[in-house]
Amino acid sequence: MIIVCAGCSFTYGSELWEEKYTPGYLDIKTQYDAFVSTRFTKHTDKMEQERRELSYTGTFKKQLGCQVINVGIGGGSQQEIVQKLLTTLITVKKDNPNERIVCVLQDTFPNRSWIWQEQFRQNFSIALSQIELWYPGDKLEAYELKDLFMKYIPEELMHSEYYMSSLAVQGYCNNNDIGFMHFHIWDRQYAIITKTFDMTNLWEAFFDERYCVQEPMLLKLNEHYNHSREFYLPGLHINCEAQEIMGGWLIEEMRKRNLI
Amino acid sequence: MIVICVGTSHTAGIELWEEKNVPNYCTMTEEQAWNNLYYGDVEEERKDLTFTGFLKKMKPDWKVFNFAQPSAAQIQVAMTSINKFNEMKQLYPEEEIIVVSQDPFRHRFTYFNSRTQDYEGVATVKINDYILQQNPDSFEVQEFINKYITDDQIACNYYLSCFGVNDYIESSGGTVIHFNFYNHEAKYKDDTNQYVISLKNKYLNSLQLYPNGVTYRIRELFKITRQEMILPCWHIKQQYHEIIAEDIVRYIESR
Numbered sequence: 001m002i003i004v005c006a007g008c009s010f011t012y013g014s015e016l017w018e019e020k021y022t023p024g025y026l027d028i029k030t031q032y033d034a035f036v037s038t039r040f041t042k043h044t045d046k047m048e049q050e051r052r053e054l055s056y057t058g059t060f061k062k063q064l065g066c067q068v069i070n071v072g073i074g075g076g077s078q079q080e081i082v083q084k085l086l087t088t089l090i091t092v093k094k095d096n097p098n099e100r101i102v103c104v105l106q107d108t109f110p111n112r113s114w115i116w117q118e119q120f121r122q123n124f125s126i127a128l129s130q131i132e133l134w135y136p137g138d139k140l141e142a143y144e145l146k147d148l149f150m151k152y153i154p155e156e157l158m159h160s161e162y163y164m165s166s167l168a169v170q171g172y173c174n175n176n177d178i179g180f181m182h183f184h185i186w187d188r189q190y191a192i193i194t195k196t197f198d199m200t201n202l203w204e205a206f207f208d209e210r211y212c213v214q215e216p217m218l219l220k221l222n223e224h225y226n227h228s229r230e231f232y233l234p235g236l237h238i239n240c241e242a243q244e245i246m247g248g249w250l251i252e253e254m255r256k257r258n259l260i
Numbered sequence: 261m262i263v264i265c266v267g268t269s270h271t272a273g274i275e276l277w278e279e280k281n282v283p284n285y286c287t288m289t290e291e292q293a294w295n296n297l298y299y300g301d302v303e304e305e306r307k308d309l310t311f312t313g314f315l316k317k318m319k320p321d322w323k324v325f326n327f328a329q330p331s332a333a334q335i336q337v338a339m340t341s342i343n344k345f346n347e348m349k350q351l352y353p354e355e356e357i358i359v360v361s362q363d364p365f366r367h368r369f370t371y372f373n374s375r376t377q378d379y380e381g382v383a384t385v386k387i388n389d390y391i392l393q394q395n396p397d398s399f400e401v402q403e404f405i406n407k408y409i410t411d412d413q414i415a416c417n418y419y420l421s422c423f424g425v426n427d428y429i430e431s432s433g434g435t436v437i438h439f440n441f442y443n444h445e446a447k448y449k450d451d452t453n454q455y456v457i458s459l460k461n462k463y464l465n466s467l468q469l470y471p472n473g474v475t476y477r478i479r480e481l482f483k484i485t486r487q488e489m490i491l492p493c494w495h496i497k498q499q500y501h502e503i504i505a506e507d508i509v510r511y512i513e514s515r
Contacts, residue, residue, distance in 0.1 A: 079416060083455050090458060115408045123410065148404045152371040157379070160335055161417050164424030171427030196378055197339050201346045205428050 001066040001260065002099050004092055005057045006085035007106025010185050010217075011072030014038065015233040016054035016240050017047055026234065034235035035133055054240050059247025060104075064260060075134065077112035077125035081105070082165040086172060093176055102179035102259050104250065105169060109186065110162040111155060115145070156197050163199075163206040170211055179259035183213035183250065213253045217246050261512075262348050262355045263324045265312045266340045267362025268381075270441060271328035273306030275491040276498045280309065286491060293492030309498050314505030323352070328362070333370040333381030337361060338421040341436070342428050349432065357434045360508060361425070362441070366418050366448065367411065371401045384414060412453045419459035426466070437511065438466065439504075441496075443473040469507055478503060 005011055018025040018038060028034045043051075052070040053061065061068040069092065071084045085105060092101060112127045119137045126134040128149055135142035166182060173180035206212065221242050225231050231242040238246070254260045265271055275293070278285045282296055307313065307326040315324045325348075327340050341359050348357050368381040382401050405414075422438060429436045444460055451457050470477055478489050478500050489496050 079413065082420065083416065087455055087458070114413055116410045116413075118407065123413070145408065148408075151374065152401055152404060154372050157335065157370060157372065160339060161421070164335070164338060165417075165420045166424075167427045168420040168423035171423050171430075174427065174431070196372075198343050201342050202339070202428070205342075 001064070001102065002069065002092055002096060003057075003060050003064070003066060003102045003104060003260075004069045004085070004088055005060070005072065005104045005106070006081050006088070007072045008076045008081060008108035008112075009072070009074040009237055011055055011057065011070060011106045012074040012076075013051035013053075013055040013070075013072065013243075014074045015235050015237045016243065017051040019233055019239055020050075020054065028234040031235050032133065034233070038235065054243065056243045056247035056250060059244050060251065063248070063251055072106070073125070075112075075125050075127070076108060077114045078108055078110065078162045078165055079114040080123070080125045081108060082169055085169060089169075089172065089176075089178060093178065100179070102254065103169070103173050103181070104254070105166065105180070105182040107162075107166060107182055107184045110159045113149065113153070113158060156199060160197055160199060160202060163202045166206055167202075179254075179257070180211055181213065181250075181254055181257055181259060182211060183253070184216045185218050186216055210257065213250070217249070220249065221246065261319075261322045262352055262357045263315060263322050263360060263508075263512075264341070264344050264348060264357065265315075265324065265326045265328065265360045265362070266337050266344070267328045267360075268332050268337065268364045269328075269330040270495055271307075271310055271312065271326060271362045272303075272330045273308075273310045273328075274330050275493050275495045276309035276501075277302050277306045279491055279498055286497075288492045290492050290494075297493075309501070311501040311504035311508065314502045315508060318505055318509055323355075331381045332364055332379075333368040334364055334366075334418045334421045335370050336379055336381065337364055338425045341425045345429050345432070345434055349434070357429075358512060359425075359429055359434060359436045361422075361436060361438045363422065363438055365442075366415055366444065369401075369405050369409065369414055371405075384409075384411065412451075412456050415448070415451070415453075415456045416459060419456075419463050422463055422466075435515075437468045437508065438463075439469040439474065440467065441474045443471075443476060446472075469511055474504060477507075 015034065015038060028037060052072065055070065057068050057070040069088060071088050073080055073084060089103060109127065111129055112125055114123055114125050117124050117136055124136055128146055131142045131146045132139055135145065170180050221231055221238060224245065231239050233239050278296060278298060285293060285296065288296060307328065312324055312326040315322065327344050329336055329340065341361055345357060345359055364381065365383065367384045369384055370379050370381055373380045382398050384402065384405050426436050445464060448460065451460060464471060475486060475489065478496065479486065481503065489500060491497060
């Protein structure tokens with residue numbers, strides 16, 4: 001069996017390597033400082049591999065004893081994540097035609113978009129709510145970009161494309177005999193934000209419990225830790241212990257759906 | 261059987277009412293024709309001039325609906341497919357439902373028009389000045405798109421929306437028939453992004469009708485040029501919609 005996992009920084013393992021190996025990392029006080037500290041660190045291949053294995057996907061490997069492929073993208077938008085996931089699934093399926101393949105998608109936040117940045121000549125995923133942190137170019141340009149997005153690409157449009165891309169992955173998995181499950185970190189604050197589109201049907205399809213883990217993981221972790229913030233890292237990702245706990249829950253969810 | 265037709269201006273019947281009712285319409289230039297488009301309350305009449313009208317005549321026992329939106333981009337067509345399918349499923353729970361999706365141009369981007377408070381599609385390629393005059397926002401939107409959103413991203417969203425629709429409808433027991441007026445393999449032969457190419461190939465393999473596009477089918481069948489089959493603003497003439505209807509019926513009945 002091969003489990004292919006995709007998602008954003010929670011899957012990629014942001015801050016986990018730093019938690020384990022960077023002296024004084026846990027003393028950082030602000031999210032911005034944590035962001036700056038990790039974003040521009042030179043990441044070696046060994047570091048990257050260790051980081052990914054410290055995430056919940058490492059728990060899959062330890063507890064299930066199977067091959068786990070983690071293609072999480074730190075800061076990824078859903079478009080970027082789905083691109084990476086689908087290209088990986090196509091390759092894995094082709095190279096392992098007789099293996100049982102399971103796909104676990106950690107849905108990111110719908111207000112992230114994937115934009116082209118001319119100065120660096122490449123695509124970047126950006127979170128519009130924190131564009132000043134994420135945008136690699138001039139900050140004034142970042143705010144202008146945000147205004148343009150607010151004007152022409154309302155949230156419901158971003159959400160509809162977000163949900164559609166997840167259904168596309170679901171459809172691909174169903175048509176290719178790949179087990180599929182997806183889960184969300186944060187709560188359903190992105191539920192129906194209807195301006196012009198009626199999102200109800202798409203929303204219900206996205207949250208179909210045959211494929212979607214119903215409880216958001218952060219809410220579950222909050223309850224587990226009695227609403228203390230001890231499991232958060234300075235950049236607001238969850239720590240290694242919480243990742244392992246989450247991994248255990250996700251394994252149960254996969255078993256519930258007869259995926260493993 | 262319920263047949264839900266979605267799509268863009270071809271399926272909405274843009275130019276077809278004019279072809280029938282405006283003297284010398286077919287001999288006008290594009291700009292003249294654009295300025296002679298009639299904006300009166302003839303929407304249903306227009307739609308009945310398309311292949312959906314022919315479907316109704318060929319198959320009077322089918323319930324055929326047309327929910328086309330003239331300037332739609334893919335996400336709008338996809339949302340309409342899903343919502344109308346669900347609506348019909350609730351109204352007619354015992355009926356088989358087929359969605360016929362005339363897919364838009366790939367290079368069209370959906371944006372929110374604050375003036376009309378609705379979504380519109382805008383072409384990401386150069387559009388004519390007289391179109392921009394009617395919708396001044398188009399220019400700023402085009403600039404925004406050309407600066408920040410690549411053709412590859414638009415293409416990815418296009419194909420993923422198609423597949424998302426397929427998953428929704430098929431997993432709910434319905435059938436989707438996609439077709440395109442143009443041949444994506446030929447029209448977008450310069451794609452270099454491997455992910456886009458892979459999605460495009462998947463899309464082409466999933467097309468139930470017109471692998472080479474509707475215009476190719478009509479050219480081959482009637483041995484005519486593209487110029488001969490189209491109206492001034494590039495939509496196909498009303499007579500050729502009958503072929504589309506026949507092909508749809510043949511496909512549905514052969515399953």
